[in-house]
Amino acid sequence: MTERDGVMDEVASVVRLDTAGDVYRLITDIHAQRDLAGTMQAVVDAVVQAVGFGVAAVSIVRPDGQFKTIAVAGSDQARHQLLGTERPLSEYEDEFEVADNWGRLKFVPAERAPVDSSLGWVPDLAVSSHSNAWHPLDALFAPLRSSAGELTGVLSVDLPQDGLRPSASQRQLLEVLSVEAGNALDNALLAERLRTGEEIFRQAFDGTAGGMALIGIDGDDAGQFVRVNPAFCRIVGYAAEELLRMTPEDLTHAEDRATDKQLIRDLITGRSNLYRREKRYLHHRGTPVWVTVTATVARSDDGSPLCAVSQVEDISLRRAQLEELHHQARHDPLTNLPNRTLIFERLHQSVKAARLLGKPGALLFLDLDDFKLINDQHGHRVGDQVLAMIGPRIRSVVREPDLVGRLGGDEFVVIADNLDLESAHRLAHRIEVAVSAPITNKGVAVSLTVSVGASPITASGGDAAQILQDADQAMYRNKTEIRRPRLG
Incomplete structure (x- = not known):
């Protein structure tokens, strides 16, 4: 049995879970979510279900440095009051400065709560005379950190169901969940950035007025179009699904192919950094279309080629105008x-x-x-x-x-x-x-x-x-x- 398994068994014995397997199930559920909001909601749901707090909330750092609450569990009133609210980092820092350090956790007793801070949601809870009672102004935070140690969010809990400050086992479980929550948040933020980047790329790729295409360099799709935008389809008159079964050579006019092969070979091997030329594509109707093609190779960190990025401009009209001027001059x-x-x-x-x-x-x-x-x-x-x-x-x-x-x-x-x-x-x-x-x-x-x-x-x-x-x-x-x- 590993040390972590021992912790799981211990905390499972005193909280609202039957076995350590239930804890693993909650953690697995956290990591199984597909987006940031779903991941953080799974975190707060796990805290309420497993640790014994009536309310849990997660706030994450936004690009402007503000912390925004994106997930709340356990209380409709708390969710209504907290969800979407923002707090500056300075308010958390003020509370962390006066907090008791419970391992990774930060506990701020009511008497030390900064008077000028935003208290957020305060439970409607009678003040008990019990020496270990939870005070309505008590606050318990679990800072969420990335694998690099960067603060990416804060997990806040409130309203313990037994009305008492958390036991050592509860703290241990909350720490375990906060570590998993930090890792999950790190992964979710990365996935979100990747999805955002992909969406930005998709909109730029598909929405640009000029033709664009990605061409495979290695593997089964080597030499083939692997992605084309609507503008490129309009230029050559083919549907996207047709182009994805073709190669640039299939589109290129026979008289332009020989020069093309050498230029493309130089680009892929790295002898040149840029392919640029005017040439003729053959339209779906069989008529030539004059285009300017500019291509570069996207490479991995080790320099190996990933794919070619091709930009295509239809210059048929300009070419016809130049030819007409040339004709008129002669x-x-x-x-x-x-x-x-x-x-x-x-x-x-x-x-x-x-x-x-x-x-x-x-x-x-x-x-x-x-x-x-x-x-x-x-x-x-x-x-x-x-x-x-x-x-x-x-x-x-x-x-x-x-x-x-x-x-x-x-x-x-x-x-x-x-x-x-x-x-x-x-x-x-x-x-x-x-x-x-x-x-x-x-x-x-x-x-x-x-x-x-x-x-x-x-x-x-x-x-x-x-x-x-x-x-x-x-x-x-x-x-x-x-x-x-x-x-x-």
């Missing part, structure tokens, strides 16, 4: 054809490709003949409409990879890779035929011809500016000759 607003900026970018690429691959290409310079007459005769509005119709006509006779662009005014260019001189002649002829077909727009009929000059793009040829200048000069020569050869 395209002619009237014809929507590539403008001078994009023409020179492509021409530089063609020169580089010709030098690397040794395959020639060609640049065709087009100038509409006497276009000024259309503006003079029909106005600039009609002239603009004619220019807008020229692009599709040229586009219809060139190859898919060839670039058709507008330099400005009535000047257009075609850049064609892997095109020899003979093929360039044939292409120029097709363009002349396409452009010269009559144009009718809102009852106005016009006819156009076009002068074309060409310059080869070769491995040993000039740079982009020189090639364009050579094609311009060839076009000018063709325009001024009576029998204009197609190519100079």
Whole structure:
């Protein structure tokens, strides 16, 4: 038999319990509660049932330092008067200072009760002449402490059922219960903090406007979504239960997966602390969704990874706006054809490709003949409409990879890779035929011809500016000759 078992048997023999097992049952019931309020109510119920006091109350320390009474047992009047009341720590300290120390307990006889303290509930009890009688102003406290020794609460008892101050056995049992109550309060407060933290996390996680997801790193859920918020579900169009059967790779566009794997591997192994990139997810409908994904790894104290925390922002609209601005900066607003900026970018690429691959290409310079007459005769509005119709006509006779662009005014260019001189002649002829077909727009009929000059793009040829200048000069020569050869 252990020392504690001996104490249990002794106190059980003199209080309202049949066996030490009943004491253990009460203690087990205290620790079995699921929340703070239930735990403390089990404590005061045990004190009233086991120790022989008519009233028991527990007050716990709040974050502001005040002690709040959260559980009362034994008297409806006491419960009504005490439950929810608050006292400062200083009042307990004043009473503890004048108290008799009964082991862990603090007993304040009536004659030493601080006159300026709040007495709380005072029982309606006649003052007895018995030498060991309980006085209505007597107070008995059991400070509740955490495993670290920190004061976390106070258990108060009153109104002994036999009208006498507690016996040694009663004190021992009250001490035992107060120790268990302190441990239970410590655990309950920890659980409460954990639940509060989880609730705060849940509300922040589920309520944030941005997408969030937790991704498993180890075990059966390694690589899978283990938690997703509603915003993330909206971004990708999947229900939460569907996403929890998927991995980030399942959502990622095929063209973005290779880079993704290396970045994720670096994050998990600790070679990098942050994963951040713009990439495409595939929506439930199969359409791409541009997102910015920022991810970090939550780690345990020993540095081992627990899970990845991913924040996802839908940037589809912003991406579309940027692409539109980029398009506008590189395209002619009237014809929507590539403008001078994009023409020179492509021409530089063609020169580089010709030098690397040794395959020639060609640049065709087009100038509409006497276009000024259309503006003079029909106005600039009609002239603009004619220019807008020229692009599709040229586009219809060139190859898919060839670039058709507008330099400005009535000047257009075609850049064609892997095109020899003979093929360039044939292409120029097709363009002349396409452009010269009559144009009718809102009852106005016009006819156009076009002068074309060409310059080869070769491995040993000039740079982009020189090639364009050579094609311009060839076009000018063709325009001024009576029998204009197609190519100079």
